Amino acid sequence: MDKLFLIDGHALVFKMYYAFLRRPMVNSKGADMSILFGFTKYLLEMLEREKPTHVAVAFDPPGGTFRNQMYPEYKGTRPPTPQLVIEALEPLTELVQSMNIPVLCIPGFEADDVLGSAATQFAGDNLDVYMVTPDKDYGQLIGPHAFQLKPGKSGTDAELVTEASLCEKWGISEPVQVIDMLAICGDTADNVPGVKGVGEVGAAKLIAKYGSVENIYDHLSELTPRLQAQFEEARPHIDLSKALVTIKTDMDLPVSLEDMRFTGQFQPRLAELFNQYEFSSLRKYLAGHLTGTPSTNTPESVHGPAKNEGPCTVSPISVHGPALLADARKAGKVGLVPSGAQLILAVEGNVSQMPLQEAKTILEDASVAKYGVDLKKTANLLAAEGIALNGTWNDIQLMHYVLNPERSHELAALAQTYLGVSLEESAPATTGSLFDEAPEEEDSPRLREAAVMIPLGDRLRKNCPPSTTKWKSPWPKCWRRWNATA
Amino acid sequence: MEEPLAKVLAQMERDGVKVDMEQLRVFADGLRKELVQREAHIRELAGEPELNISSPKQVGDVLFDKLKLDPKAKKSGSKSQYSTDEATLVAIADRHPIVEEILEFRAVKKLLSTYIEPFPSYISPVDGRVHTTFNQALTATGRLSSSNPNLQNIPVRSERGKEIRKAFVPGTPDGLIVSADYSQIELRIMAHLSCDAHLTQAFRDGVDVHAATAAKIFGIPVEEVTREQRGMAKTANFGIMYGISSFGLAQRLHMSRSAAKELIDGYFASFPAIRSFIDDSIAFARENGYVETLFGRRRYLPDISARNATVRALAERNAVNAPIQGTSADIIKLAMIGVAARMKEAGLRSKMVLQIHDELLFDALPDEVPALQALVKDVMENVIRLSVPLTVECSAGINWLEAH
Numbered sequence: 001m002d003k004l005f006l007i008d009g010h011a012l013v014f015k016m017y018y019a020f021l022r023r024p025m026v027n028s029k030g031a032d033m034s035i036l037f038g039f040t041k042y043l044l045e046m047l048e049r050e051k052p053t054h055v056a057v058a059f060d061p062p063g064g065t066f067r068n069q070m071y072p073e074y075k076g077t078r079p080p081t082p083q084l085v086i087e088a089l090e091p092l093t094e095l096v097q098s099m100n101i102p103v104l105c106i107p108g109f110e111a112d113d114v115l116g117s118a119a120t121q122f123a124g125d126n127l128d129v130y131m132v133t134p135d136k137d138y139g140q141l142i143g144p145h146a147f148q149l150k151p152g153k154s155g156t157d158a159e160l161v162t163e164a165s166l167c168e169k170w171g172i173s174e175p176v177q178v179i180d181m182l183a184i185c186g187d188t189a190d191n192v193p194g195v196k197g198v199g200e201v202g203a204a205k206l207i208a209k210y211g212s213v214e215n216i217y218d219h220l221s222e223l224t225p226r227l228q229a230q231f232e233e234a235r236p237h238i239d240l241s242k243a244l245v246t247i248k249t250d251m252d253l254p255v256s257l258e259d260m261r262f263t264g265q266f267q268p269r270l271a272e273l274f275n276q277y278e279f280s281s282l283r284k285y286l287a288g289h290l291t292g293t294p295s296t297n298t299p300e301s302v303h304g305p306a307k308n309e310g311p312c313t314v315s316p317i318s319v320h321g322p323a324l325l326a327d328a329r330k331a332g333k334v335g336l337v338p339s340g341a342q343l344i345l346a347v348e349g350n351v352s353q354m355p356l357q358e359a360k361t362i363l364e365d366a367s368v369a370k371y372g373v374d375l376k377k378t379a380n381l382l383a384a385e386g387i388a389l390n391g392t393w394n395d396i397q398l399m400h401y402v403l404n405p406e407r408s409h410e411l412a413a414l415a416q417t418y419l420g421v422s423l424e425e426s427a428p429a430t431t432g433s434l435f436d437e438a439p440e441e442e443d444s445p446r447l448r449e450a451a452v453m454i455p456l457g458d459r460l461r462k463n464c465p466p467s468t469t470k471w472k473s474p475w476p477k478c479w480r481r482w483n484a485t486a
Numbered sequence: 487m488e489e490p491l492a493k494v495l496a497q498m499e500r501d502g503v504k505v506d507m508e509q510l511r512v513f514a515d516g517l518r519k520e521l522v523q524r525e526a527h528i529r530e531l532a533g534e535p536e537l538n539i540s541s542p543k544q545v546g547d548v549l550f551d552k553l554k555l556d557p558k559a560k561k562s563g564s565k566s567q568y569s570t571d572e573a574t575l576v577a578i579a580d581r582h583p584i585v586e587e588i589l590e591f592r593a594v595k596k597l598l599s600t601y602i603e604p605f606p607s608y609i610s611p612v613d614g615r616v617h618t619t620f621n622q623a624l625t626a627t628g629r630l631s632s633s634n635p636n637l638q639n640i641p642v643r644s645e646r647g648k649e650i651r652k653a654f655v656p657g658t659p660d661g662l663i664v665s666a667d668y669s670q671i672e673l674r675i676m677a678h679l680s681c682d683a684h685l686t687q688a689f690r691d692g693v694d695v696h697a698a699t700a701a702k703i704f705g706i707p708v709e710e711v712t713r714e715q716r717g718m719a720k721t722a723n724f725g726i727m728y729g730i731s732s733f734g735l736a737q738r739l740h741m742s743r744s745a746a747k748e749l750i751d752g753y754f755a756s757f758p759a760i761r762s763f764i765d766d767s768i769a770f771a772r773e774n775g776y777v778e779t780l781f782g783r784r785r786y787l788p789d790i791s792a793r794n795a796t797v798r799a800l801a802e803r804n805a806v807n808a809p810i811q812g813t814s815a816d817i818i819k820l821a822m823i824g825v826a827a828r829m830k831e832a833g834l835r836s837k838m839v840l841q842i843h844d845e846l847l848f849d850a851l852p853d854e855v856p857a858l859q860a861l862v863k864d865v866m867e868n869v870i871r872l873s874v875p876l877t878v879e880c881s882a883g884i885n886w887l888e889a890h
């Protein structure tokens with residue numbers, strides 16, 4: 001059985017807008033990526049989960065629709081569209097099209113009309129249509145082969161509305177009666193006048209009993225005096241209301257069913273966009289789905305060998321202690337991560353775990369800059385062993401704190417955002433062949449952490465405001481001398 | 487600046503500060519006695535000899551059922567009890583002496599249980615000192631915070647809280663505690679950032695800035711400013727920095743809203759530059775999504791364009807406050823680094839031990855005290871050249887209380 005998924009892009013964009021309002025996702029350039037990321041992730045997850053055979057996404061076009069012509073006050077009570085939403089339209093269109101999914105955006109018509117037409121025209125014995133939207137207006141389109149899928153908080157708890165469940169919920173006998181229901185209760189959000197004083201429940205009850213708006217007016221005398229008065233008052237505009245809430249199903253669509261077939265193949269452009277927007281956690285959806293040669297436009301990544309084609313992972317090489325120490329001295333930098341009673345040092349993709357005393361010389365070497373998280377803590381740990389931590393400190397936690405004090409400074413998240421690298425397990429760290437004896441118990445996650453310290457530190461440093469360079473220390477000589485040692 | 491500071495803080499954490507346990511014990515005992523007395527008194531006032539004052543339910547019942555202190559009070563919450571939080575009680579404080587007593591009781595209890603009783607567990611058995619941990623990446627404003635124990639939280643401004651300071655003593659028997667405190671640093675920073683001529687001049691002349699503010703607002707010469715007027719000006723000065731509303735000011739000063747509004751209008755009429763500073767800060771936040779301190783430390787304020795007015799108002803207050811608080815945090819941090827550097831250069835063996843609010847605390851050797859004081863004052867006052875001078879009050883004593 002073929003499945004066509006029609007997605008109300010408009011509703012989804014707003015859902016993402018509100019979801020991220022408090023905690024926007026900002027990329028390393030400071031641009032707000034929330035809507036783009038949320039939308040894309042939701043879409044990808046859904047595609048993976050539901051595996052439709054056909055997909056299309058519809059957006060509301062800028063400018064008005066025929067409903068505004070009918071009734072200028074339509075949607076008049078809505079606040080102006082937020083800037084972020086307006087700006088998201090184009091990039092989203094590009095993203096969706098790069099997934100080889102058609103984007104429908106037809107001037108003069110709402111997304112509802114486009115999807116409604118598609119659902120009506122294509123649903124049939126061989127094709128089930130799923131309309132993905134939280135909007136209750138879509139109820140009118142539900143049929144034996146057309147369903148509504150209301151998205152839940154996360155991707156998983158979506159509510160499926162079928163003909164049966166719809167009718168049972170409202171006590172009506174046919175989905176098309178939803179139009180009548182909506183005509184009566186109106187819609188405050190869209191500024192559609194209905195019968196004043198009658199809400200959803202009241203409308204449902206009336207329609208359940210009388211079947212249609214027209215029939216109600218035919219039997220007006222049977223209603224309570226209050227209701228009679230209200231319906232009388234609404235008589236002049238009731239037809240207009242009904243027209244406004246009716247979703248068009250007879251539009252000529254610019255795409256055919258075949259155009260909407262979902263191949264599961266994405267264009268290389270999608271990978272480029274993911275890199276550009278720094279959607280590293282979404283890269284896993286690309287694996288195996290890209291046609292043509294994927295572009296090698298990856299962001300700065302750790303110099304590790306053996307990179308899988310999936311997300312960039314870290315694969316540090318474990319080397320012999322003295323070799324690493326020599327490298328670090330030459331490079332003038334070393335990354336540190338404490339591991340139990342030992343220390344893991346890293347430079348240029350190589351790592352080495354060693355007891356503290358073995359690292360003493362380099363730790364106390366003021367010409368070698370130190371990179372790590374919460375170096376203060378590490379320093380005190382070392383001090384207890386009589387080792388000083390000299391050299392310039394590059395503390396990941398502090399650098400990110402200066403960049404954004406209220407975000408999490410968790411290493412894994414930072415590595416993802418700023419380096420596009422995942423600290424998850426990929427392949428176990430490979431050992432060099434210089435060993436005489438077996439290496440100590442290796443602490444794989446820490447090894448990976450150590451490996452990203454220097455690249456992450458340098459990357460963050462670039463983003464940091466050069467605050468203290470603006471400020472002239474009153475005691476430059478003393479300052480310099482002091483800065484060189486701990 | 488954060489990384490050099492980290493080194494300084496590491497050292498301070500290792501050094502710790504000495505606490506006189508005996509002193510604390512005496513103080514705690516005194517407090518406990520006070521609690522018992524107050525408890526008896528409250529029970530008497532309530533006519534309930536078995537009353538458990540720590541039970542909000544029982545307290546609520548007494549205040550609203552028995553004494554009927556607020557006819558409009560209603561029960562709410564999952565346990566369906568009256569709200570007896572501080573705000574509620576403060577509002578009805580003048581209706582019956584028992585309310586005040588309960589508030590006092592709670593204050594003492596909190597002091598005892600939250601701050602004093604846990605202290606012994608923080609004292610290191612090795613050196614008899616308390617080693618707090620300084621959190622450098624925690625606050626949204628850029629200020630340091632400390633934990634285990636949290637020293638920023640100790641209510642040192644209250645009468646009782648001050649006693650706690652007595653327990654912080656030098657590490658050596660004849661040593662001294664030296665305290666160096668920035669006076670009104672935030673107000674000075676606001677003067678500098680807003681370039682307000684009057685405020686700046688007041689600081690430059692070294693006059694009582696609150697009195698001067700009052701003089702300007704009420705249009706009278708400085709000598710004639712009454713104590714009350716000075717108090718109002720002072721509350722206004724600080725309130726404005728934190729974005730207070732006329733409602734808040736009215737509450738704070740126990741005046742009507744319209745009177746508070748008049749005061750605020752008068753304030754801005756006398757100090758127009760501050761008005762524009764506030765407006766500019768908010769505008770900047772709207773355009774850029776963040777605000778910055780003098781040193782480029784940023785605070786992002788996404789709520790500045792929120793639809794919800796309360797949420798937005800908070801972001802607006804932060805837009806004004808964050809640059810001020812942040813800059814003072816920056817200055818204190820830079821001063822700490824400078825002090826540490828100069829102390830090392832001078833070969834002083836005294837130690838910097840704590841940073842609280844706008845203050846630096848030192849555990850000093852008696853013969854080094856004059857040099858230390860001079861050095862610290864010099865660094866703190868000159869770490870940055872602003873349009874207003876930064877004054878530092880620096881004194882020494884046998885414990886923190888004496889030194890302040």
